[in-house]
Amino acid sequence: MPRPHSALRLVDVAAEAGVSLATASRALAGRDGVSERLAAHVRRVAGELGYVANMHARSLAGGSTSTVGLIVHEIGDPYFSEIASGVLRLAGTEDRMVQICHSGRDPEVELRQIRMLIAHRVGVIIVAGSGYTDPALQAESKAELAAFQEAGGRVAVIGRHHVSADAVLPDNEAGGRAVAEHLLSLGHRRIAIVSGPGVLTTVTDRLAGIAAALERHGLRLADLPVVQTDFTGSGGRLAAAEILREYPRTTAIIALNDAMAIGVLSTLRAHRVAVPERISVAGFDDVSVAADLNPGLTTVRLPMTQMGELALELALKPPVARPRRKGTGHELVVRDSTGPVPS
Amino acid sequence: MPRPHSALRLVDVAAEAGVSLATASRALAGRDGVSERLAAHVRRVAGELGYVANMHARSLAGGSTSTVGLIVHEIGDPYFSEIASGVLRLAGTEDRMVQICHSGRDPEVELRQIRMLIAHRVGVIIVAGSGYTDPALQAESKAELAAFQEAGGRVAVIGRHHVSADAVLPDNEAGGRAVAEHLLSLGHRRIAIVSGPGVLTTVTDRLAGIAAALERHGLRLADLPVVQTDFTGSGGRLAAAEILREYPRTTAIIALNDAMAIGVLSTLRAHRVAVPERISVAGFDDVSVAADLNPGLTTVRLPMTQMGELALELALKPPVARPRRKGTGHELVVRDSTGPVPS
DNA sequence: CTGAAAGCGCTTACAG
DNA sequence: CTGAAAGCGCTTACAG
Numbered sequence: 249m250p251r252p253h254s255a256l257r258l259v260d261v262a263a264e265a266g267v268s269l270a271t272a273s274r275a276l277a278g279r280d281g282v283s284e285r286l287a288a289h290v291r292r293v294a295g296e297l298g299y300v301a302n303m304h305a306r307s308l309a310g311g312s313t314s315t316v317g318l319i320v321h322e323i324g325d326p327y328f329s330e331i332a333s334g335v336l337r338l339a340g341t342e343d344r345m346v347q348i349c350h351s352g353r354d355p356e357v358e359l360r361q362i363r364m365l366i367a368h369r370v371g372v373i374i375v376a377g378s379g380y381t382d383p384a385l386q387a388e389s390k391a392e393l394a395a396f397q398e399a400g401g402r403v404a405v406i407g408r409h410h411v412s413a414d415a416v417l418p419d420n421e422a423g424g425r426a427v428a429e430h431l432l433s434l435g436h437r438r439i440a441i442v443s444g445p446g447v448l449t450t451v452t453d454r455l456a457g458i459a460a461a462l463e464r465h466g467l468r469l470a471d472l473p474v475v476q477t478d479f480t481g482s483g484g485r486l487a488a489a490e491i492l493r494e495y496p497r498t499t500a501i502i503a504l505n506d507a508m509a510i511g512v513l514s515t516l517r518a519h520r521v522a523v524p525e526r527i528s529v530a531g532f533d534d535v536s537v538a539a540d541l542n543p544g545l546t547t548v549r550l551p552m553t554q555m556g557e558l559a560l561e562l563a564l565k566p567p568v569a570r571p572r573r574k575g576t577g578h579e580l581v582v583r584d585s586t587g588p589v590p591s
Numbered sequence: 592m593p594r595p596h597s598a599l600r601l602v603d604v605a606a607e608a609g610v611s612l613a614t615a616s617r618a619l620a621g622r623d624g625v626s627e628r629l630a631a632h633v634r635r636v637a638g639e640l641g642y643v644a645n646m647h648a649r650s651l652a653g654g655s656t657s658t659v660g661l662i663v664h665e666i667g668d669p670y671f672s673e674i675a676s677g678v679l680r681l682a683g684t685e686d687r688m689v690q691i692c693h694s695g696r697d698p699e700v701e702l703r704q705i706r707m708l709i710a711h712r713v714g715v716i717i718v719a720g721s722g723y724t725d726p727a728l729q730a731e732s733k734a735e736l737a738a739f740q741e742a743g744g745r746v747a748v749i750g751r752h753h754v755s756a757d758a759v760l761p762d763n764e765a766g767g768r769a770v771a772e773h774l775l776s777l778g779h780r781r782i783a784i785v786s787g788p789g790v791l792t793t794v795t796d797r798l799a800g801i802a803a804a805l806e807r808h809g810l811r812l813a814d815l816p817v818v819q820t821d822f823t824g825s826g827g828r829l830a831a832a833e834i835l836r837e838y839p840r841t842t843a844i845i846a847l848n849d850a851m852a853i854g855v856l857s858t859l860r861a862h863r864v865a866v867p868e869r870i871s872v873a874g875f876d877d878v879s880v881a882a883d884l885n886p887g888l889t890t891v892r893l894p895m896t897q898m899g900e901l902a903l904e905l906a907l908k909p910p911v912a913r914p915r916r917k918g919t920g921h922e923l924v925v926r927d928s929t930g931p932v933p934s
Numbered sequence: 935c936t937g938a939a940a941g942c943g944c945t946t947a948c949a950g
Numbered sequence: 951c952t953g954a955a956a957g958c959g960c961t962t963a964c965a966g
Binding site for chain 1: 643645646647648650651656658665666667668669671672673675676679680683686688689690691692693707708710711712824853854856857860879880882883884885886896
């Protein structure tokens with residue numbers, strides 16, 4: 249198999265620096281047991297020579313690998329591709345490679361991928377897909393990740409997972425509250441929800457926020473139509489058709505992510521339903537095209553790219569006793585797809 | 592570093608199967624020198640035990656790695672995330688991991704990433720970003736990839752690159768011709784082009800197609816405004832503003848990819864320019880939101896997901912003397928953003 | 935067709 | 951603080 253031109257080995261660096269293999273290894277790993285002066289010298293020599301450790305040898309010998317494993321539900325979905333972009337960007341500046349795999353929103357596949365990544369001896373695992381509300385669905389993944397951390401691996405998750413690890417927590421509940429408040433303040437009461445799979449914590453958290461806002465206005469989520477569908481554009485299209493058919497008096501639709509909201513807009517347009525004059529539509533995430541739609545989509549902005557960067561940043565920090573948890577903040581972005589309730 | 596529970600080694604499989612380490616290795620690698628009966632037996636035992644080779648040991652010993660390296664310009668761009676999705680999908684079914692990295696449309700970064708991937712001993716490299724028209728810009732990458740292939744690595748590229756490797760060739764020129772023909776047949780003559788960086792083969796090929804169509808109608812590309820900008824949404828926005836300002840009589844705009852076309856639509860909308868009544872707009876790629884825009888974007892569909900799958904498929908086939916080249920086909924998708932020239 | 939042994943490039947006890 | 955040596959789990963000449 250290909251071996252890089254620069255088949256420079258640690259022995260070469262050691263020889264050049266005039267130290268033993270062991271000392272060179274310790275110096276570069278930043279392990280103690282080497283005088284600071286010597287270590288600095290070795291590092292300088294390694295730098296001048298452009299030495300890059302053979303990750304396979306390192307891993308085989310029991311060292312850790314700099315590779316980052318990233319699990320997303322589906323990279324073709326802009327929500328995840330923006331997160332991945334953030335991870336790749338930061339990884340690039342740290343000279344780390346990123347292995348990406350699909351979980352397809354299937355806990356079993358997710359488990360398989362986690363095992364694959366561990367088998368490949370990645371040093372870091374980032375789980376970017378939503379967690380599952382039912383702990384049983386994640387029990388095995390949780391055990392696997394715990395063992396991985398026990399053995400020195402680093403883990404960070406994006407979203408609410410049943411895993412004890414550093415976490416980036418999207419402002420799902422507060423965002424749900426904000427978007428619902430927005431529609432309520434515009435006078436809407438006959439609001440329909442286009443929801444994703446109820447097993448995802450992302451979905452339940454966003455719904456919880458919406459429910460909280462409704463209650464402050466004396467409404468109950470249970471009394472509103474909640475159409476559960478795929479977390480995708482075609483899911484949104486189907487759901488919108490159902491809403492038009494079953495709940496024709498609806499004046500506003502909240503889709504639990506932008507992909508679905510875009511599908512909703514598409515169906516409404518096909519049915520020549522004026523947005524926002526007859527029905528207001530709001531989404532969640534603020535994927536980059538949301539601003540370019542017509543009408544521009546009112547949505548809750550989550551900083552996906554930064555979320556990816558932040559997750560990797562957390563994972564790269566030395567672990568602490570209690571996992572870190574970082575909120576993301578959110579921002580209600582009001583564009584043209586929402587307006588006053590039709591009189 | 593984390594070691595999987597199933598720290599099952601090849602010796603364990605060999606013992607269980609009652610053969611030597613060497614025989615077990617050969618049997619699983621499908622190398623000859625083992626009777627077919629014995630080999631089958633070893634493979635069955637390995638399967639039952641759930642054995643997975645330690646890729647690091649394999650790589651160190653000189654074997655090849657099943658990891659796939661994928662280089663994209665920017666994973667946040669839907670064109671690339673759809674290609675990546677195809678690669679990940681096929682890789683998943685083959686139990687291969689995929690390492691993705693950004694080249695940022697910078698030949699130097701691309702070269703660095705290629706070197707990184709080779710240093711990580713990936714078995715396959717897929718270059719998904721456009722090639723560069725100037726061979727000098729790719730000279731080093733080309734040499735690096737050639738050496739990699741020489742050493743047994745497999746390479747596939749998407750787009751026209753100065754590399755001798757299996758290639759998936761998007762129908763850029765024919766697509767350019769199709770979209771230009773479409774606008775010409777609608778009566779447009781004052782067509783402006785929103786172009787990406789002229790150093791990319793994707794750009795020059797699409798322009799060449801447009802030029803060919805124009806010539807058939809007695810027009811010359813050189814006489815039309817070609818605004819060169821970033822291959823992104825904001826590039827499209829800027830270019831559209833320039834066109835409105837400098838070439839106010841323009842009746843149609845061809846953007847060389849959908850990202851830019853979406854930016855163009857956005858700017859036209861901000862300026863209250865009716866599409867397609869006053870200006871028609873067409874894009875290229877058919878990213879998934881193109882259908883959901885309002886007006887729906889007329890564009891040239893390239894099968895990005897399949898392109899990703901196909902590239903990996905080619906790379907996974909045994910190499911042949913002459914690199915394979917597969918065209919992608921294309922399809923002009925006429926939606927609502929293009930219409931007859933205003934009278 | 936099959937096996938014993940060397941070696942890939944590291945890290946890490948174990949001595950000094 | 952530093953070094954010599956064993957060992958990680960494979961593959962691949964080299965013998966038989």
